[in-house]
Amino acid sequence: MGAFEVEQLWKEPLVIIVTSTYEDGTPPQNARWFCQWLDESSTDFRVGAEALKSTSFAVFGCGNSLYEANFNKVAHTVDGQLGALGGQRLLPCGQGDEDNGKMEQQFQDWSSDLLQALRDGSSEGAPALTEVDNRSNGYCTTDSDDEAEQEGEVADLEDLAGPARRIASVDRAASTSGQAAARTGADDAAGPKEMLSPPLRAALGKQGYKLVGSHSGVKLCRWTKSMLRGRGGCYKHAFYGIESHRCMEATPSLACANKCVFCWRHHTNPVGREWRWKMDGPEEIVEGALSHHVRMINEFKGVPGVKPDRLAEGMQVRHCALSLVGEPIMYPEINRLIRLLHARRISSFLVTNAQFPDRIRQLQPVTQLYVSVDAATRDELKAIDRPLFKDFWQRFLDCLTTLRDKRQRTVYRLTLVKGWNMEVADDYARLVALGAPDFIEIKGVTYCGSSGASSLTMQNVPYHEDVCAFGQALCDACNGEYGLACEHAHSCCILLARKSRFLVDGRWQTWIDYNKFQELAAGALPFSSQDYMLPTPDWAVYGAPEAGFDPLETRLKKARNHPSRAESGGCT
Template structure:
């Protein structure tokens, strides 16, 4: 402990010397030699800076928009991430515009962490004084989420206050954007209009200061003409040139006093660009790559190996694009909305089911005539038999989910539902599902908070209760574990303790899929385990369960394995992990009690753990990527 205290003292002392050094250098440095011609606002290297602290990329995009639009109106602004910005530079700045987001519990994003820490220390350090930044003019916009309640845009508000404490002059009140209400862009446009004139004036002042520091002064007549021209431009662009450059989409339609649609115009555009087919105001459907693969006869996903699902007849959809978590491995990079309760408009469940089927069939039709796609598979794909309610978001949030399930089962479509275990009441009241998943992303309170980043303060209690409720379900239940190296693979004993809470039929263990680098996640390829790592973890679970669970299946291509309860699904030495889907529909329609063992089928030998095929169906044709396997196209 004393070493930590000593280190912190040294760090604070070094920062103090750095600050004093910058102040002294500024005071004693001689002026630059005079230039032959004086720079104008347009020709100066930069009239000011736009500093962004972004988590998901939203603030960076807004900063780029601001810089681009300002340039078209004769103001040169330099865009820079707070991650690369030395906070001490504020002592020399004349004009700074900050755009920063607020992260969990009112904390700044990683890129702004050091900047905010320096500002926190400086604003409370009497040695800095209340005039340390008296030469700085600034404006700040915050991107936040009102679901954080007291922490809503806390970072922007705090930075705004601290800069003023240090003597900086605020050009306009702090702008606040709300991700939850989908009003970030509208609020930014309004803030841009408010700050337009002060930025023009501040940039001109900054240019004049640069001219004076360069050893000359412009002619009075030229200065007056420039000021008049700038003022004229301000009057002509009173509607706000900073906001004109972005074409505003029409606002989501909602009546006064009524809930708003979950899908805002910006969110709708973002998800559509990602390939989603959107249904109504809060649902979506998307074609899985394994569906495309099996249309070509090139193999199905792990659900085909583990449970007998035909991937080309499987539909991925969700009745709720919103979620209560912001998981580090979210494959949507958090472009979907978040929430702790349903606060949006609610679409009819029959419309959602019909819309999902229609959209899915249209996407299947688009593959007619595509080279390699089998004609018979297109015909089969038009008659889907499975629905994975796990596309994105938290499906169980939708208040009429049971009606969705009924609509699927009436059409003889099986249901696979995935929940993040944050809504115990909804789970308690859930009707029979063909297979019910709970995502068990970590085994301790601290690691679950770090991996799932939940919105609920009582997330751990909700999580444990959901696992306990799973034990009461009579149909097939699954723990889904997504392994992330360096995050959740060191908690074996704690995972085994959680098994006792829910006593699931199956345990799916899968290595995390790397979805690229964004501000929303710090994961890299180093966090992705190999298949052998996943197998070793599964073997350890098998051993620790004292023989209750055994390694049943694997799908090496997906880096995924399946453990099943031996007392329920291992009969006469043969695993029975596959599903009799027709039998399930009969049992469901009869509305009589039934269990997971009433609709099980034997697992084919190629899908059993340890088989040479490693989960690849030998009836399919396997194609290996040329870049990894030159000249190879294998017939499995």
């Protein structure tokens, strides 16, 4: 039900609402107007306590009990307010819990009860099922205003209701509840459940993931495709000398302890505060990921523009970015997995969301260890990362401090969201002092489209010059300990490096000697980040005319159908 017609709610004989709860117990962005109107109306004496006396209603909440204080808060609030306005409650407010992995079953059970209530007319004045089925509106209000799902599509569990559907579809869903219950019982009897339910597998598969076992995944990066065509590599090619066409992007854990507003997978992955799922062995994960990745590379054979030599090299993976979606460091056998990668002479770039300090302490040497620093203050971090842990801020600080003890390359990764976390560089400088990382990557947030899981728009995406200005301000706030070392304008990304370690005789040395790293990692002696560094090429240095684009590659510029910032009065 759109905001433009919500004041006509009293005309509807039946309203069904399925909604999720977001940060601090607030409604999703596209449901806020409705919830605000309902809140004001339910306490306005001019509206009256019988405004919805001819309207029957039912509410189902999609939540996660790990967020204890606000579990399905919006659904319960809406349910109470509809009742306060005189609405006829068909059945108690339903509670879907993503944490126990049974939200689908809970929704199906609730749907079955709802259907039976409509058949029985259990609520005084409840409309007959045939009346509801014959209407084209008024039967469903949800927190999603996307277009209707097509047959066979799978929605994010937080948007489980999806768009408005005919009530008959609830009947079809309820008819499968017995089968689902049988599967759930079998899972419980067999021990720990699998991390990925069939709907989650389908949703991630639609997004291009190749799933490995029960909790891992691999995906082909667009920069891998770009470099296969000789059109340039990613920012890690400019900053650290990786070969983008030989890089595999993977994760051994699709689960995470945060639900960040800029998550590029719109939260189709599960969440958790600890590992509680069935666990696959690291050998299976590495073999499966490499197999899927090589098959995806092989699919580019014969594709126009793909260079045969690049394709042949791409079959031999040399780098692994342990990032994607989820929290790779949650995987209990992460150290064994990294050793398996190194044994194949594959470098390891691991990204953690800074909520597991003990896991960072236990982590064996990786080629480069990233910690996501998404905000500089407690309140900003809570709003942006939406962490599950109550002590998230202390965990965050402990993770940063733990980096000081790491001898290999460490990186703070800052994702700038305009209007959210790029106001005061001094606050970030205090966090930099805690971990003293080798490098600080600063990148503008990537807008991944509208979603009920995020309120971000293109207005939150900074320009490259905004990122550069912030980088300079952070260098100043850190008292000159860091310098602007590299940039990759195409990715709206820059690199700050510690001068005392990586500025040698006036020349930056941010690139990595990967062969040297593998030799050091295989040996028994301790080593440091300075033992495997190489000079940065001139084209990758900050301020170079190439702006981080390798001159050996061919730049492909797409036709612009909109005015540039310069044309509209800004700078580029």
